Amino acid sequence: MTVGILVFLIFIIVILAWYIHDKYVQRKHQILVNYPIIGRLRFVFQEFREPFRQYFGDEKFYESMDKLEWVYSAARDKINYSSFSPSQPLPKPKFMLRHTTIVLNDDEVDNDFSVVFGEKRGKPFKTSSIIARAPMSDGSISPEGTRAFVQGSQMGKFPINSGEGGLTSNFFVTHNNYNEKYMTEVIGNDLQQKIFKLSKFLFNVPVAIDIYRKLVFKKNPLKDTYVFNKQNESFYRPNWDAPLENFPEEVPSDMPEIILQISSGLYGVRTKDGKLDIERYKKQMSFCKMTEIKLAQGAKQTGGKLIAQKVTPSIGYYRNIEPYKDAFSPNRFPYANSIEELFDFIGTLQEASQKPVGIKIVISDYDNIVPIAKEIKRRVELNLPYPDYISIDGGSGGSATAPLDMMERIGMDIRDALYLVDKVLKDYGVREHVKISASGKILTPDDVIIILCLGADFVQIARGFMMSAGCIRARYCSGATKHQCPVGLATQDIKKRKNYFVAKHSEYIKNYHNNVLKSMKSLLAVMGLKNVKGLTKEKLIFLDIDSKIHDDMDSLFERRIFEKQK
Secondary structure (H helix, E strand, C coil), X not given: CCHHHHHHHHHHHHHHHHHHHHHHHCCCCHHHHHCCCCCXXXXXXXXXXXXXXXXXXXXXXXXXXXXXXXXXXXXXCCCCCCCCCCCCCCCCCEEEECCCCXXXXXXXXXXXXXXXXXXXXXXXXXXXXXXXXXXXXECCECHHHHHHHHHHHHHHCCXXXXXXXXXXXHHHCCCCCCXXXXXXXXXXXXXXXXXXXXXXXXXXHHHHHHHXXXXXXXXXXXXXXXXXXXXXXXXXXXXXXXXXXXXXXXXXXXCCCEEEEECCCCCCCECCCCCECHHHHHHHCCCCCEEEEECCECCECCCCEECHHHCCHHHHHXXXXXXXXXXXXXXXXXXXXXXXXXXXXXXXXXXXXXXXXXXXXXXXXXXXXXXXXXXXXXXXXXXXXXXXXXXXXXXCCCCCCCCHHHHCCCCCCHHHHHHHHHHHHHHCCCHHHCEEEEECCCCCHHHXXXXXXXXXXXXXXXXXXXXXCCCCCCCCCCCCCCCCCCCCCCCCCHHHHCCCCHHHHHHHHHHHXXXXXXXXXXXXXXXXXXXXXXXXXXXXXXXXCCCCEECCHHHHHHHHHCCCCC
């Protein structure tokens, strides 16, 4: 054997061993599981990014690259300090925070970040945090991604919005102490259990569970509708056909605080022919804290769209629709042909659940909110149903399936929309009756503080949590192209999603939330405030594009959004 052939064989062996190590042994880097060896180029390019930033660095959609780096560092619980100067200063115009000369220490700031929704309901919702993970449907997000978010939510003690996909089995991944009266449980035979134990010894736990699942369910297309119970090594899913009286009266303590979102498709709470199944709704609300009716989302003023490729048999089962067919919901919510009909429907859900019910909207102008404020005022006076809260989404961007032509043309920026809604509700004397939730390109603690100053009671974050869950912003979320989410977070591609690191990213998700709150406390201390209740628009300064300072937010916003006659 010549030296050349020997060297070639050694090279092949090294490459093969390297491939096996990246894909089947290491569990440090998510990207290397899906792209062994070649995926390491990502880390090479990352190393070159900072030195070459002055030539190529640019970040316009998220204000600055520093904000993105803050999210990734916070998720990994790293120290978030910057040296010398920002690498890319925030562009003008921008909001500034008023500080005080005699500041507080962080430990003098209140740790209570709770918000109470639906004080008049039989079962009000007192949140553990002022921050929630915004709506992300199980379906647009992979099952593994949803499980990571649920586990992170439970560990971090913050609410999680189900998204329009409804309450799927993956939201029960932390609920191991269940009653079999409302849960279907499946366990393997002795041989299958032994193979599972051997697989755990030879491989990692997720791989062993996957092998066990295939052995137990064989070719059952609904095998992914069951989640794994580590305590007794079984698979389980909610039995929605069980009688209502079998379901718990209170949300189990080992489940996170879930906000159930209902969209125009009524997914999760619908009959086969698309009508509301009120009994199914009551059963789901046994595990949820409040309800959100989605009328709009970001730039997407249309019904939800999930392409056929993402409508797996499991998603079809959860949503009560046919698999492998496009799931395009109606643009208009079926019980919202008028504001009066919508509010009556809200009353139906409030009575059925005894829990808060709100609506999610996007604001383009004064006329979007005034009719709602007028109807709330009328109903408050007549003691008729009205929403417990209004969730406002920013118009910029949108979901993974927003039409491109809407992304920059529909809806106000969240700050303008928030100020407008808060002011109109106050003008009509109903602000104290309705909480406001806000979402839209909110990433960092300063973003949250500004949103709270402008009138929000509660904040729902999507992009920040996505990045903490491993999103590298590849923009392949919809699955409509030949490319799929490379990390397995926003895809139903079996090869990509099965390799997603659930446990690791759930820890990152928890860290991100906790570090946002921690840094918010530092900002409050610098502003001389002991709790978030002291945040008002008077705590803001606005620096316009010409570096002119505006310290009166009312006059500023009057010029920005109130040109139209009332």
